[in-house]
Amino acid sequence: MNPIRKAVALISGGLDSMLAARMMLEQGIHVEGLNFFTGFCVEGHTHAIRKHQQTKPKRNNALWVAETLGIKLHIIDVVEEYKDVVINPKHGYGQHLNPCLDCKIFMVKKAHEWRQEHDFDFIITGEVIGQRPMSQRKRTMPIVANQSGAKERLLRPLSALNLPETLPEQEGWVDRNKLLAITGRSRKEQFSLAEQLGITEYSQPAGGCCFLTNEHYSRKLADLWQAQGKREYDLDDVMLLKIGRHIRPKSHFKVIIGREEGENRYLEGYRRRFISLEPTSHDGPIALIDGNTTPEDIQEAARIAARYSQGRLDKKVIFSVRPAASKEGFELSVKPFLAEEIQAEWMV
């Protein structure tokens, strides 16, 4: 009797990886999913932070896909290892700070390592030729297979008929005749396949899932690197760049100001790391100061924060200023900046 073959699937939570996994399940392959957490994903937590998005489903889409398909999902923290991908991408960046080709190579390489460790037979992804400008092109998809080490054990069920045969097809573990030849950016074939398979619910498919593809986010990350004088980050940096207004009045410090209740609550958790400003005379957002500051800088930061409080048109706004990780602070009274005094170039 032939052994049941096992495939590990990269599961992003989007439609394509869901379809790829389902196609393998339909062929009797045992599938387990991998989802790698880099810190840069646009996912439920950003909705969880912001109060006005509380009605949006806060589910982790990869977990939802796994449960829907009835497969195990291993969510793996790769934040530290992924830094080299973001900071030194061998294949460069896309339009912003998105190292998409290096990212895909990294993820397939990690999947390959997991496959070997857990004695699985091959890897599948939901990649489609021509769907993404960097990593999902006919020219670059072989690069992913080769440089990840996965080589002929990497199968892309949705585009397989436009790619050379892989080991699972050659060995008969997978019937190539049941694989597809989807190409391009149109989603029609995927939607049609989903309907055929009875999949009626799925998250935003195949794109917009990484903050590094976002122009504004990339600008904030570049600003962080410039201010630090080096290309480094930690997970807190990655998370903070996703929320609040970032205002840099001087090269050596910036002010992060919450935009609404949920963000303010989230920023409170960072009082352990930064100087915080909380208005006491008026309603207003909490602000954090990131950088090495003088008393004059703190004054300036407070005047900026005051601009975003209910006291912005008043003569003074009073703040409680708390040093990092301190429960005790001091009171500071400032005159809010006028709108025209907030320089456009300060806005990150």
Added chain:
Amino acid sequence: MKYTLDLTYLLCPMPVIRFGQLAPQMKSGDTAHLICSDPGVEYDVPAWCRVHGYTIKSIHKSDEQILIDIEKP
């Protein structure tokens, strides 16, 4: 054995990642008490448990925290 994980201020998917790292160390019948603040855990943790065959014993919510008790079958 009862384990306690303080996952305050950790956002999705870090709570399930941290619990996923603990889970292999748990023996059958062991329980884990998760202290969370991310509203997303109300979906993520039960979903993870369903996917991996663990049992949610209880979920308690207050303004500040979400407390989840899990048992390994």
